[in-house]
Amino acid sequence: MLSVKNISMHFGGLVALNNVNMTVKEGEIRGLIGPNGSGKTTLINVITGFYAPTKGTVEMGENVISGRTPNQVAKAGLCRTFQNINLFSEMTALENVVTAACIHQKINLSSAIFQTKALKRQESHVYDRARELLKFVGLDGKENTMATNLPYGQQRLLEIARALATEPKLLLLDEPVAGMNEQESAEAAELVQKLRENGKTILLIEHHMRFVMSLCDSLTVLNSGAVIAEGVPEEIQNNEDVINIYLGKRGGK
Numbered sequence: 001m002l003s004v005k006n007i008s009m010h011f012g013g014l015v016a017l018n019n020v021n022m023t024v025k026e027g028e029i030r031g032l033i034g035p036n037g038s039g040k041t042t043l044i045n046v047i048t049g050f051y052a053p054t055k056g057t058v059e060m061g062e063n064v065i066s067g068r069t070p071n072q073v074a075k076a077g078l079c080r081t082f083q084n085i086n087l088f089s090e091m092t093a094l095e096n097v098v099t100a101a102c103i104h105q106k107i108n109l110s111s112a113i114f115q116t117k118a119l120k121r122q123e124s125h126v127y128d129r130a131r132e133l134l135k136f137v138g139l140d141g142k143e144n145t146m147a148t149n150l151p152y153g154q155q156r157l158l159e160i161a162r163a164l165a166t167e168p169k170l171l172l173l174d175e176p177v178a179g180m181n182e183q184e185s186a187e188a189a190e191l192v193q194k195l196r197e198n199g200k201t202i203l204l205i206e207h208h209m210r211f212v213m214s215l216c217d218s219l220t221v222l223n224s225g226a227v228i229a230e231g232v233p234e235e236i237q238n239n240e241d242v243i244n245i246y247l248g249k250r251g252g253k
């Protein structure tokens, strides 16, 4: 579904990514791990169109998406959540999801001015879908709560609902459980499982090793901008290079 081909990214003289290759298969949960500064965020920014790579291509199915804008990438079926919460804090939970859903709506000027029946039908469909998504992530009853007034764990769930509103084929979750307590991360793990059962393909960047190892079908490990290992969680846990550069350092929490 997603193919990262020979991607390099240079910032001046600094080589943040060096010839990275990665394939994410339809329906899988792929983990992307690596120590701080290994290039995970840079790779995500390349995949989602925030950076144009110095070299290489990113493809979604048959389409080349590298070099396109984040909006165009979202329209091609790839949506992300952010490491730091990136919600519209002065909007309600429902409004946050509705706003994201609008990228798929084709509203022409005359129907907006004349408030046609078709437009009203479209609007009511968007609101229904947004309510459904809030329920799916466990936020039913919170529709009218301001995003900023939700507890931290629920704000992260709202981010996921908002990403889902763009109907992505591939959902990219950037450190979804960062800052969550154990109970919240267990709930987030259940949600990610539920997403997979619903046919979503997921690329997950996360430092929380137990979360990653229990959820992912396969993992890609980056170190100093290069892929040093790929495989199922058990292979990665037993890979000596990985143990030395990453799990060993962090004690595999």
Ligand SMILES: Nc1ncnc2c1ncn2[C@@H]1O[C@H](COP(=O)(O)OP(=O)(O)OP(=O)(O)O)[C@@H](O)[C@H]1O
Residues within 6 Å of the ligand: 011, 014, 015, 016, 034, 035, 036, 037, 038, 039, 040, 041, 042, 043
């Ligand atoms: N916009 C930028 N300009 C210059 N250097 C950058 C930029 N973004 C990232 N880098 C550098 O690229 C390298 C990879 O950083 P990156 O943030 O991608 O790593 P990471 O694996 O996501 O780290 P973390 O786990 O701490 O988020 C680092 O040396 C970083 O300083």
